[in-house]
Amino acid sequence: MSQLLKVQNFFVSSDGFGAGEGQSLERPFGHADPVVLGGWAFATASWPNRTDGAGSRGLDDYLVRDFAHGIGAEIMGAHKFSPHRGPWTDHEWKGWWGDEPPFHTPVFVLTHHVRPSFALSDTTFHFVDADPATALAQARAAAEGKDVRLGGGATTIREFLDADLVDTLHVAVAPVEIGRGVRLWESPDELRDRYHCDVVPSPSGVTHHLFWRK
Amino acid sequence: MSQLLKVQNFFVSSDGFGAGEGQSLERPFGHADPVVLGGWAFATASWPNRTDGAGSRGLDDYLVRDFAHGIGAEIMGAHKFSPHRGPWTDHEWKGWWGDEPPFHTPVFVLTHHVRPSFALSDTTFHFVDADPATALAQARAAAEGKDVRLGGGATTIREFLDADLVDTLHVAVAPVEIGRGVRLWESPDELRDRYHCDVVPSPSGVTHHLFWRK
Numbered sequence: 001m002s003q004l005l006k007v008q009n010f011f012v013s014s015d016g017f018g019a020g021e022g023q024s025l026e027r028p029f030g031h032a033d034p035v036v037l038g039g040w041a042f043a044t045a046s047w048p049n050r051t052d053g054a055g056s057r058g059l060d061d062y063l064v065r066d067f068a069h070g071i072g073a074e075i076m077g078a079h080k081f082s083p084h085r086g087p088w089t090d091h092e093w094k095g096w097w098g099d100e101p102p103f104h105t106p107v108f109v110l111t112h113h114v115r116p117s118f119a120l121s122d123t124t125f126h127f128v129d130a131d132p133a134t135a136l137a138q139a140r141a142a143a144e145g146k147d148v149r150l151g152g153g154a155t156t157i158r159e160f161l162d163a164d165l166v167d168t169l170h171v172a173v174a175p176v177e178i179g180r181g182v183r184l185w186e187s188p189d190e191l192r193d194r195y196h197c198d199v200v201p202s203p204s205g206v207t208h209h210l211f212w213r214k
Numbered sequence: 215m216s217q218l219l220k221v222q223n224f225f226v227s228s229d230g231f232g233a234g235e236g237q238s239l240e241r242p243f244g245h246a247d248p249v250v251l252g253g254w255a256f257a258t259a260s261w262p263n264r265t266d267g268a269g270s271r272g273l274d275d276y277l278v279r280d281f282a283h284g285i286g287a288e289i290m291g292a293h294k295f296s297p298h299r300g301p302w303t304d305h306e307w308k309g310w311w312g313d314e315p316p317f318h319t320p321v322f323v324l325t326h327h328v329r330p331s332f333a334l335s336d337t338t339f340h341f342v343d344a345d346p347a348t349a350l351a352q353a354r355a356a357a358e359g360k361d362v363r364l365g366g367g368a369t370t371i372r373e374f375l376d377a378d379l380v381d382t383l384h385v386a387v388a389p390v391e392i393g394r395g396v397r398l399w400e401s402p403d404e405l406r407d408r409y410h411c412d413v414v415p416s417p418s419g420v421t422h423h424l425f426w427r428k
Binding site for chain 1: 216259267270271272273275276277279280283284382410411412414416417422424426
């Protein structure tokens, strides 16, 4: 079994945006409300931030709890890691996730402005200025035989799709338009020539799109 | 988080049977064809017996690959383990699964005819003559903090449901009637008073029923 590159639990709006316009420290998804895009996931028993033992255990929970299954490394774009643009002015910024990031593996942040690696709990962040294929080779080596997750954002996923490097994608389409922002696609049909796709409406209102290579 | 008791990937016919009539060495599901009940699972990339690297990676695959996720022990009925009835006459019988059973944990076989434990690869089979609550306590202790899977068959699942011990159930209903055999239910609606349920039709033709406690 080869090491797959997988998009897991990526949120988009019904008009195809992974985030809104105007990302900032206070608004990681820009003008879009993350609860509107990701509420289906936050309501599940397996959502990483949940500590109350409650939450749903139906379809949405299967998808959320698969997030880390068999994954040995993540690749993410710079804007998933940080709202900053340009050269780093603040090495104190260590991501949005506090002292216990939900990755628990090496994470490779794609950036034209590299900085030293650091660890937070069992997640180690590395900063690489590389094309998708080179970054993927690094992540695969770090994943020690396991699969690699492509964490987003939408621009990063598009770059890896353009390079034909993505093996599977789970994209959760929320029933809301946000009008503008960072676009993943005009339509999921754009991927139909290269991928099989199961389209699975959830009782929560979101529609899961599950793609795998033809 | 407590240790859940979970039914994972249990196959039933549209008329509610987990197996047909007349189980034998040659026909573990009796007169029913296992391919008709389980073909949706056998077609996935994650089916344990698959070695070709092929198979689907859509909805059905999510459910199949969750089979072992977070599971530390299994409980099964005697008829899942063996076609024999009554006292053991052949201790050479070690289950249907060959030298590499797909469980990889302790397995507790419920039987009125106990026999010595044995190991095959990383699966150890224990034989217990106990009521459901007692067997579950033993399995939980062996699972070392992980969840316990209730493997079936249908009669065993009914006994644990009657004792109100089951936390989640994934039952895959195949679009075929088999007419007679070992019944799980007259209708999935029987569980609606105690469980939430997502009913999720798969493109493969099977309908996944995902129950979790209210």
